[in-house]
Amino acid sequence: MTFVISHNRVNSKESIVSSESVRSVALAAPTSYIPAVPAAMGTTTVKKAQPAAPRRTEAGRAASLSGKPADVSSAKPALLTEKPAATEPVVYRVTAYYLNVRANGYSTSKILGTVKQGTELRVEKVTDKGWLRLASGGYVHGGYAEPVGASAQAAAAVLKRPADATKTDAMLVKAAPAKPAVMRLAPAKPSEPNQPKSLVKSVSGLTAAHIAEIFENTALEGHGLEEEILAIEAEYGINAYFTIAVMKLESGNGKSKIAKNKNNLFGLNAIDGDRYNKALKFETKRASVRKFGQLISKSYIGKGYTTIEKIARKYCPANPKWPSLVTKIMKADYRKL
Template sequence: MRKKLNQHLFVYLLILSLVITLGMNVQPLNNTSENHVLDVPERNVVSAISTEPLLAPTKSSAITPIPISRTSTIPATSAIAPIPADPPPIPTADIPAPTKEETAITEELVHTYEVTAFYLNVRTEPNAKSAIQKVVKQATRLEIIAETENGWLQLQSGGYIHGGYAKKVKNEATILSFSVTDTRQPTIEIQEIGAEQALESETIDELPDEEPTQPTSIVESESGLTEEHIAKIFEGTALSGEDLEQAILEIEEEYGINAYFTIAVMKLESGNGKSRLAKNKNNLFGLNAIDGDKYNKAFSFETKGDSVRKFGQLLSRNYVGKGLTTIEKVAKKYCPANSKWPSLVKSIMKSDYRKL
């Protein structure tokens, strides 16, 4: 009996020594000196269970081996490497916040106008006596930024045109312009469909410095005359110094009435500005001077320039507008009593052309 107890005791001591030896050989995972990434199972507890007997039975032994099970538990905190969080943002140099002045955006509403006159003067100031910068053709589209009280339009590119000879295009666009300290590019905000056409860059066709064109029988045509040319034509007549040059060019610009023709009719009907109607009523064309009581029925005008503008309006509406586009056709209605009227007008036109 004592011998069996000693054997059992020996077995237990042997088992105990094995357990101690195994425990000393297992090192904690969190004491490793190298930063390795560990492959761990999904569960946080790792169990190692052994059901094998420690000692195989022998024939000479009557001892029944006792199954030994050992469970080793590794804490999750020491076995699983923590998942790194999102990397911190890379530090950048301090960038000063833009000032209000740098980020300010100026919104400027630009209106687009289309020239209605055949030729329209672009002047340096909003008045008819200022110098002519350029000349633009009919249907040219101009960008207008302001309108003066007296009806002149200021161009975005500089200069002025008279508002009576240009019409506003319906579609408009807002131009956003940034301050000089802003590095962004200006953008265009389209307000209405189809406004792209109105945003075409302003085209100013400057007429070449050429001689005036030779006059013809076509009433609605281009003369190529300037104020200087007309002033030269009026030299030595009572029409000189009456500031008629601009009015003559205005009706050519607005209605297409050739300036040579206007001057010739004016000279013929007013006797070069010396007629009674021209002196007393500023009527240079005998407008409404009906037979029987010509003087009293004739129109009166505040200035001779007003007489020119009325002539252009009536000729455009009642003559050219109704198909009377040549001097001969106009004569049949304008002065039917004088069969020589067409030839006299054309003769004056040719004479004036030779003066230039």
């Protein structure tokens, strides 16, 4: 579907939106936070246990004479009870453009650093909430990483439940050779936002607290937009300043009729002459942010429209002031913080 985008001319000095940041740090030289971990799932060899000599209980002797089955409750079979082996780490690959590594498995936990798309992480546990606990320490959200290979996918399922105790006469497992692997984790920068850039695919350095501050006293606050804005920055690389500025400009800081009644914060498909009826309708305002991220990533950045000025030519060609208005809002937001 082709989206025709309308625009609202809004005073650029109106208050601005905020969002939690995704820190982009090059995976360059190893830092102090660069643990080396084994790449393969190591296993151990368990010696074969000698079967215990059978015991003939009184009940068993009586049963053999009478031809009746023995009372099994009195018999004590000798079985080797193995303790469940510790689940070995499983390799996951990061699918997001940038992904935060947090101290604990929840979205407001302290950010320890960031990892780039394609980074392989060794995961030792999946929490009930879907967070991945890394063997080297820290957590990442499971929605932005996937197991590597079919065997890893099967092993990943095991991480979600404790291993069952195994009763057997013997268990022999061949040890797999370990291959060293290094995960380079970029240290988190101080929580100071970066200056806005005209390059749309860039890192803002904004956090959810920053975005909440930008949204204060506007119709955009209180809708949980902060996490969604940061999510599309993490997944598609779309700078949060840019998303916020376009949102504010096209929705009149969330006060437009389309924004209120259709949850459409970006004027998506709002064609001039029949703007309201043609505009897309969303279940939530957060859903419109997600759609905006997908659209900009696929139809703009993916086709070479990488700067605010280039995007403006296609997004809002009827308004030559659109790029300067967006830029002005971005700078004002930065100064506010």
